[in-house]
Amino acid sequence: MEIFQLIISGISQGCLYGLIALGFVLIYKATEMVNFAQGDLMMLGAYFAITFVTVLEWPFFWSVLATILCMALVGAVLERLLLRPMIGEPHFAVLMLTIGLGFVIRAVAGAVWGSEPKALPVPYSGGVIKLGDSVIGYENVAVVIGTVILCLLVWIFFRFTRIGIAMQAASQNQLAAFYVGIPVKRVYSLVWAISAGIAGLAGVLTAPVSLVDPLIGFVGIKAFAAAIVGGFGSLPGAILGGLLVGLTEQFAGLYLPPGFSEMSAYVLLLIMLIVRPQGIFATMQKKKV
Amino acid sequence: MRFIRKTRYMQDINLIKHSGHLFWYSLLLIALFISPFGMDRFLLGEFSLVFVYAIAGLGLMLLVGYTGLVSLGHAAFLAIGAYTHAYLLHQGIPFFVSLTVASFFSGILGGLIGIPALRMMGIYLAVATLAFSIIVEQVLVHWVSVTGGFQGMSVPKPIVGGHDLSSPYAFYFLCLVILVICIFLTMNLLRSPAGRAMTAVRDSETSAESMGIDLAKTKTLAFALSAALTGLAGALFAHRLTYLAPDAFTIITSIQLLLMVVVGGLGSLHGVIYGAFFIGFFPQVIAIFRDFAPPGIAQIPGLEPAIFGLVLIFFLIYEPLGIYGRWIKIRLYFEEFPLYRKATYKRQKSFLRTERLH
Numbered sequence: 001m002e003i004f005q006l007i008i009s010g011i012s013q014g015c016l017y018g019l020i021a022l023g024f025v026l027i028y029k030a031t032e033m034v035n036f037a038q039g040d041l042m043m044l045g046a047y048f049a050i051t052f053v054t055v056l057e058w059p060f061f062w063s064v065l066a067t068i069l070c071m072a073l074v075g076a077v078l079e080r081l082l083l084r085p086m087i088g089e090p091h092f093a094v095l096m097l098t099i100g101l102g103f104v105i106r107a108v109a110g111a112v113w114g115s116e117p118k119a120l121p122v123p124y125s126g127g128v129i130k131l132g133d134s135v136i137g138y139e140n141v142a143v144v145i146g147t148v149i150l151c152l153l154v155w156i157f158f159r160f161t162r163i164g165i166a167m168q169a170a171s172q173n174q175l176a177a178f179y180v181g182i183p184v185k186r187v188y189s190l191v192w193a194i195s196a197g198i199a200g201l202a203g204v205l206t207a208p209v210s211l212v213d214p215l216i217g218f219v220g221i222k223a224f225a226a227a228i229v230g231g232f233g234s235l236p237g238a239i240l241g242g243l244l245v246g247l248t249e250q251f252a253g254l255y256l257p258p259g260f261s262e263m264s265a266y267v268l269l270l271i272m273l274i275v276r277p278q279g280i281f282a283t284m285q286k287k288k289v
Numbered sequence: 290m291r292f293i294r295k296t297r298y299m300q301d302i303n304l305i306k307h308s309g310h311l312f313w314y315s316l317l318l319i320a321l322f323i324s325p326f327g328m329d330r331f332l333l334g335e336f337s338l339v340f341v342y343a344i345a346g347l348g349l350m351l352l353v354g355y356t357g358l359v360s361l362g363h364a365a366f367l368a369i370g371a372y373t374h375a376y377l378l379h380q381g382i383p384f385f386v387s388l389t390v391a392s393f394f395s396g397i398l399g400g401l402i403g404i405p406a407l408r409m410m411g412i413y414l415a416v417a418t419l420a421f422s423i424i425v426e427q428v429l430v431h432w433v434s435v436t437g438g439f440q441g442m443s444v445p446k447p448i449v450g451g452h453d454l455s456s457p458y459a460f461y462f463l464c465l466v467i468l469v470i471c472i473f474l475t476m477n478l479l480r481s482p483a484g485r486a487m488t489a490v491r492d493s494e495t496s497a498e499s500m501g502i503d504l505a506k507t508k509t510l511a512f513a514l515s516a517a518l519t520g521l522a523g524a525l526f527a528h529r530l531t532y533l534a535p536d537a538f539t540i541i542t543s544i545q546l547l548l549m550v551v552v553g554g555l556g557s558l559h560g561v562i563y564g565a566f567f568i569g570f571f572p573q574v575i576a577i578f579r580d581f582a583p584p585g586i587a588q589i590p591g592l593e594p595a596i597f598g599l600v601l602i603f604f605l606i607y608e609p610l611g612i613y614g615r616w617i618k619i620r621l622y623f624e625e626f627p628l629y630r631k632a633t634y635k636r637q638k639s640f641l642r643t644e645r646l647h
Contacts (some may be wrong), residue, residue, distance in 0.1 A: 005466030034412050082602060082606070085606045086605070086606065089605075089609065090417075091412060092353075092359050093605050093609060094361070095412065095415060096547065096551055096600055096601060096605060097601070097606070098549075098602035099544055099598070099601070099607075100597070100598035100599065100600075100602045101598065101602065102598070103591065103594040103595050103597065103598030104595045104598045104599055104602070105596065106591050106594070106595065107589055107591040107592055108595070109600075110589055110591050112587040195601040205588045215592070221419065221423075221540070224416060225416065225420060228412075228413065228416055232412065232413070250609045257431070258431065259428075259430060259431035262423075262427055263423065263424050263427045265420075266420035266421075266423050266424050267417075267420075267424065269416065270405070270417060270420050270421045270424070271415070271419065273405055273413060273417050
């Protein structure tokens with residue numbers, strides 16, 4: 001039954017990675033930019049939620065909604081101020097810019113909320129579901145359910161809504177999309193807003209599982225590995241990659257010597273890049289001349 | 290403004306383009322060799338650190354600035370160089386042999402990590418190197434018998450032919466001489482067919498390949514040379530640290546190295562030196578700022594990386610060519626004085642057309 005327990009905690013951890021990876025993939029899919037500050041946006045979201053719940057003492061549901069909206073605003077503002085001047089610049093420059101942005105967000109969070117870990121009180125904390133010998137905390141269930149719902153929403157958004165399809169068009173060919181009347185700039189702001197909103201939700205879901213401090217954003221690097229394992233630019237790939245990384249980590253922690261658990265995500269990533277560099281769900285294609 | 294009359298094709302690849310170059314760089318070199326005698330020990334130490342950074346920066350510039358491959362994990366090569374060097378010195382290997390072996394070992398590992406990297410583009414490569422650097426970090430922590438784990442390991446003093454080179458003066462000259470040799474080798478590489486192939490790969494892989502450049506060979510070579518230079522810098526860095534611990538070689542270090550080449554100016558060797566001075570001396574500036582700033586701001590955790598981050602953002606948006614690019618523009622302004630056109634360096638915006646399938 002130990003294995004069953006491992007699978008369950010692997011899945012819940014993997015969903016968290018997947019959720020952050022979803023934010024990465026969303027921005028990449030729509031703008032071909034890579035946002036390395038996604039993990040730090042998640043951290044910011046967690047702090048917003050903590051502030052709304054413990055300082056302003058709003059009800060939990062409204063706090064979550066406010067967090068997502070605030071994060072969406074943050075995302076849109078970041079896009080307008082920092083990322084828009086970078087349209088048309090090489091990918092590498094944008095990557096560096098978001099790395100720098102991550103450092104700044106971390107310092108701002110440290111200055112505002114302090115560096116000691118904080119907890120987010122949630123109405124569903126403490127409860128467990130028993131399945132045979134293994135137990136699942138409600139917090140972990142919430143992560144899984146939140147991820148599933150969010151995935152469905154994002155999938156529907158990209159598949160069926162006009163603006164979702166416009167986003168795909170904008171990412172395929174900016175100029176052509178602009179010619180057929182898609183407001184490319186506004187689309188970009190919207191993508192960043194959505195992605196930051198997802199990061200906010202990820203923060204809310206993470207906070208009850210682990211304490212929040214300014215450095216939890218580094219989990220974003222692992223989520224990034226997950227996104228690549230799944231095939232960068234593919235939404236189901238992000239979640240699947242997250243699950244794979246989460247599961248590998250749990251099993252490596254039990255069966256392999258110490259240190260392998262922290263490494264496993266990256267070993268998995270390197271193996272994946274050597275065996276199948278385009279990820280599980282490939283979206284890349286070699287350039288044709 | 291100077292116009293050079295070219296009479297031979299080989300003039301295009303001369304290391305020294307005209308007599309002005311010879312004069313000013315000789316003057317700089319003489320100044321660098323004389324100036325330590327007027328400096329205090331602290332400043333001397335800082336200068337040696339800048340030289341070490343510059344050697345690592347040369348390696349990274351070769352990769353990022355000239356071959357167009359991004360590495361987020363160069364701290365790993367710095368660490369490999371440092372640990373190999375310290376380990377070999379403990380085994381009683383002579384200083385220069387150990388230095389060379391450390392650099393070679395780092396280069397071979399760089400070449401090996403470069404092989405899977407051949408099939409990757411942009412972001413994938415950045416993340417693969419990042420993964421490699423985290424794996425190296427974990428190995429350093431857990432391979433206690435060689436690296437000492439979290440306890441770290443001491444670095445023996447650099448002793449060459451019975452002379453102890455660990456005094457600030459001797460170490461300054463050691464680093465300076467190695468840096469000058471490295472710069473010369475890199476310049477020479479860049480005008481050779483191999484170096485030109487790297488630049489061609491950076492500008493367009495497709496056209497480089499169609500002109501008969503072996504992409505795999507060029508990229509692996511760039512990776513190996515870059516790692517070797519960074520490993521060499523790591524070995525010198527070990528002497529500067531005097532005690533090695535895994536937390537000196539984290540992703541933050543890698544990003545600092547990248548910051549150096551971006552702020553200095555991608556695609557120029559001058560940029561490496563400017564960038565090295567920037568990351569060598571900027572922390573001192575921040576420390577001074579902390580003394581004067583109100584306590585509320587000075588106490589912020591992670592203030593230094595945040596200021597580095599802000600500088601990085603500023604450069605990427607307003608001066609993507611870095612400090613060297615700004616210098617070029619200022620020089621051109623005065624050379625063409627009343628006729629300088631602002632549009633000379635206007636950036637060409639290219640609109641995105643993806644190669645992805647949906």
